[in-house]
Amino acid sequence: MQAYPPAHDERLQDVTLDLLNEAGVRFLLHAFASGVLSKGGKVEGAIFETKSGPVAIRAKVVVDCTGDADMAVQAGAPFEMGRADGLAQPMTLMFRMVEFNRMGFEEYVKKNPSQWRGVHGLWDLVREATRAGELELPREDILFFATPHEHEVSVNSTRVTRVLGTDVWDLTYAECASRRQMLQIAEFLRRYVPGFERSYAVQSGVNVGVRETRRIIGEYQLTADDVLSARKFEDAIARGSYPVDIHNPAGSGTVLKRQKRGGRLVRTARVDGSFNVADFDPIGLTGIQENCTTSGSYSASTCKPRWMSPRSPQFSKWKRWKVPKCFASVW
Numbered sequence: 001m002q003a004y005p006p007a008h009d010e011r012l013q014d015v016t017l018d019l020l021n022e023a024g025v026r027f028l029l030h031a032f033a034s035g036v037l038s039k040g041g042k043v044e045g046a047i048f049e050t051k052s053g054p055v056a057i058r059a060k061v062v063v064d065c066t067g068d069a070d071m072a073v074q075a076g077a078p079f080e081m082g083r084a085d086g087l088a089q090p091m092t093l094m095f096r097m098v099e100f101n102r103m104g105f106e107e108y109v110k111k112n113p114s115q116w117r118g119v120h121g122l123w124d125l126v127r128e129a130t131r132a133g134e135l136e137l138p139r140e141d142i143l144f145f146a147t148p149h150e151h152e153v154s155v156n157s158t159r160v161t162r163v164l165g166t167d168v169w170d171l172t173y174a175e176c177a178s179r180r181q182m183l184q185i186a187e188f189l190r191r192y193v194p195g196f197e198r199s200y201a202v203q204s205g206v207n208v209g210v211r212e213t214r215r216i217i218g219e220y221q222l223t224a225d226d227v228l229s230a231r232k233f234e235d236a237i238a239r240g241s242y243p244v245d246i247h248n249p250a251g252s253g254t255v256l257k258r259q260k261r262g263g264r265l266v267r268t269a270r271v272d273g274s275f276n277v278a279d280f281d282p283i284g285l286t287g288i289q290e291n292c293t294t295s296g297s298y299s300a301s302t303c304k305p306r307w308m309s310p311r312s313p314q315f316s317k318w319k320r321w322k323v324p325k326c327f328a329s330v331w
């Protein structure tokens with residue numbers, strides 16, 4: 001069984017706060033960005049809704065890391081969403097099961113090798129439980145990952161389709177539907193799957209997870225062909241090496257398209273994270289953690305010591321010297 005990524009999530013949150021504090025960053029939690037301050041078409045800051053009332057912060061540069069392009073769209077950036085029929089990838093509430101007996105599960109997989117592929121499977125058992133009316137999922141398999149803890153797995157198997165992460169009513173519905181599914185899956189694992197006999201769901205995500213929402217329409221749109229043929233770009237700022245991973249927006253099935261060897265250079269405008277400038281297919285590659293982290297770090301680093309436009313002549317010179325140092329691990 002594999003882990004993606006094998007990180008201790010509580011420790012990670014702690015380390016992140018330590019890093020911010022050590023670097024002297026002034027940050028604000030519990031603040032929802034709701035608007036931009038702008039003058040003459042130029043963004044000059046952001047407005048946040050907080051328990052203390054609205055807070056306006058002026059800034060030379062605003063980097064939108066909302067994953068939904070909330071701020072970019074408020075600033076007037078054109079965008080699109082979903083595939084041609086308007087459907088976006090399904091939402092998933094992640095949860096963790098503990099008291100998992102790894103040896104018991106591995107024994108089952110050894111005896112039934114066709115029933116587990118890396119991080120997902122159990123097709124026969126899912127079919128059996130569905131027929132018995134004990135499982136009602138718009139997917140045909142169960143997907144879970146190892147964590148740093150021996151007796152714990154992280155389950156990525158709830159699926160809520162035909163919902164949009166930019167619609168608060170859809171989000172409300174998805175919270176309810178995914179929490180119901182979580183309890184069903186936990187029960188299914190306990191009753192049907194060797195290794196899970198004593199297990200129970202110990203914690204779910206703070207929110208249902210949204211895989212994709214808005215994609216900003218940039219100067220260039222990364223296409224599926226760019227990704228799968230491992231096309232190189234002069235102005236690349238990150239290199240990705242993940243299959244195009246698309247969870248079926250309409251129901252069962254996951255599409256995994258593998259790219260040619262050599263990885264892909266992700267071309268991005270000055271926006272962060274999962275709303276990278278890509279059309280529907282490549283969002284399955286650009287909207288994954290390593291690419292979001294790298295493009296986000298890149299956006300932040302170009303703000304320091306002073307903002308430099310990617311179009312300025314100094315930029316390519318700066319990138320040649322600075323980027324390899326900033327991103328040595330991924331470049």
Ligand SMILES: Cc1cc2nc3c(=O)[nH]c(=O)nc-3n(C[C@H](O)[C@H](O)[C@H](O)COP(=O)(O)OP(=O)(O)OC[C@H]3O[C@@H](n4cnc5c(N)ncnc54)[C@H](O)[C@@H]3O)c2cc1C
Nearest residue numbers: 032033065066067070092209210211273274287288289292
């Ligand atoms: C169920 C699920 C499974 C996934 N599995 C994998 C996987 O196995 N491997 C992989 O590489 N990737 C996976 N991904 C994708 C990965 O999680 C995302 O690509 C990545 O988290 C995107 O990072 P981000 O920083 O751009 O956005 P996010 O991680 O979404 O962070 C955005 C943050 O901004 C906050 N926010 C949003 N709007 C506002 C606002 N208006 N004001 C203030 N704060 C705001 C949010 O609360 C959130 O904390 C998965 C995603 C989901 C949903």
